[in-house]
Amino acid sequence: MDHPVNHFENDLVAALSSNVKHISPKYFYDVQGSVLFDQICDLPEYYPTRTEMSILSENSKAIAQHIGPQAELIELGAGSLTKVRVLLRQLELPTAFLPMDISGDYLRAAARDLQKEFPKFAVSPIVADYTHDWTLPDPLPETRRRIAFFPGSTIGNFLPAEVDTFFANCRKYLPGGALLLGVDLLKSPQIIHQAYNDAQGVTAAFNLNLLNRANQELNTNFDFSQYAHWAFYNAPQQRIEMHLVSLKRQEIELNNQLFVFEEGETLHTENSYKYSVDKVQKIAAKQGLKAGPVWTDPNHWFGLLWFDIPDFETTKGEKNESYLE
Numbered sequence: 257m258d259h260p261v262n263h264f265e266n267d268l269v270a271a272l273s274s275n276v277k278h279i280s281p282k283y284f285y286d287v288q289g290s291v292l293f294d295q296i297c298d299l300p301e302y303y304p305t306r307t308e309m310s311i312l313s314e315n316s317k318a319i320a321q322h323i324g325p326q327a328e329l330i331e332l333g334a335g336s337l338t339k340v341r342v343l344l345r346q347l348e349l350p351t352a353f354l355p356m357d358i359s360g361d362y363l364r365a366a367a368r369d370l371q372k373e374f375p376k377f378a379v380s381p382i383v384a385d386y387t388h389d390w391t392l393p394d395p396l397p398e399t400r401r402r403i404a405f406f407p408g409s410t411i412g413n414f415l416p417a418e419v420d421t422f423f424a425n426c427r428k429y430l431p432g433g434a435l436l437l438g439v440d441l442l443k444s445p446q447i448i449h450q451a452y453n454d455a456q457g458v459t460a461a462f463n464l465n466l467l468n469r470a471n472q473e474l475n476t477n478f479d480f481s482q483y484a485h486w487a488f489y490n491a492p493q494q495r496i497e498m499h500l501v502s503l504k505r506q507e508i509e510l511n512n513q514l515f516v517f518e519e520g521e522t523l524h525t526e527n528s529y530k531y532s533v534d535k536v537q538k539i540a541a542k543q544g545l546k547a548g549p550v551w552t553d554p555n556h557w558f559g560l561l562w563f564d565i566p567d568f569e570t571t572k573g574e575k576n577e578s579y580l581e
């Protein structure tokens with residue numbers, strides 16, 4: 257098992273021990289989870305992927321100009337590396353591409369394919385959990401700026417305090433750089449609801465795969481037929497919640513302990529917060545990030561938001577320790 261930071265067992269024990277059972281969505285992503293997520297991206301109901309792709313395609317030249325020449329691109333939660341190709345084709349002399357993802361085998365295979373397509377710069381995958389410290393190599397001498405690309409509205413999976421930490425990490429690890437952030441924007445709850453309740457049941461399979469993964473890696477005894485996918489838009493919280501609902505009273509064995517699910521009790525597996533542009537910019541501003549252009553689609557369903565990250569000099573009034581000119 258190639259998981260770099262395998263806290264799955266501890267976190268699942270903590271979740272199952274709790275009255276309100278909740279586990280991080282990062283555990284969806286073994287190879288099977290990554291494959292299922294890619295299938296979700298192709299679903300007619302799942303508007304975020306095709307909307308973000310259309311924004312990228314329409315604006316790739318303007319975004320590349322903002323990124324500038326000799327940039328190093330770091331993609332967080334990189335997945336299949338489909339979206340970044342649109343950007344990489346437009347960049348002027350990029351120095352390196354560092355895709356970071358927790359789903360190690362899947363990332364390495366995607367990075368190998370990308371390197372063949374883009375032989376002029378190094379593609380160096382980083383198998384890591386970005387909710388922990390970011391372990392980035394030193395930038396190459398010719399690198400002028402480091403840019404983080406965080407698409408897919410994966411930021412929506414963070415709780416509010418985790419969003420603050422994320423922006424603080426951008427400032428800590430990418431001084432003088434920039435962030436290009438994909439955000440799923442507020443819209444009709446009906447459209448959002450359908451995106452997580454597709455007719456083919458792929459999102460249900462993705463959700464249930466968490467139990468499959470636990471059975472394979474932690475030797476639990478989850479019976480998938482006795483759990484149901486449940487996703488709904490929590491309007492006051494402005495988020496989709498995904499749960500697995502226990503269809504009967506059942507006991508789960510894990511780590512020589514027994515955990516009980518009562519009938520109707522749920523394991524809360526994911527939040528996906530939806531935002532206004534203004535709200536994201538205000539949260540980022542609290543950590544010192546400076547909002548730049550926003551690229552969006554005609555319906556304003558999705559936004560690609562640019563942020564400049566202050567360098568050390570601006571941040572602390574100290575000598576500029578960054579590698580920027």
Ligand SMILES: C[S@@+](CC[C@H](N)C(=O)[O-])C[C@H]1O[C@@H](n2cnc3c(N)ncnc32)[C@H](O)[C@@H]1O
Nearest residue numbers: 282285333334335357358359384385386407408
């Ligand atoms: C919603 S998918 C987005 C994939 C792709 N970036 C896109 O836009 O289609 C989230 C991606 O982030 C990765 N991921 C989730 N939690 C992570 C974490 N804590 N650290 C690193 N990668 C993570 C998953 O493996 C998955 O590839």
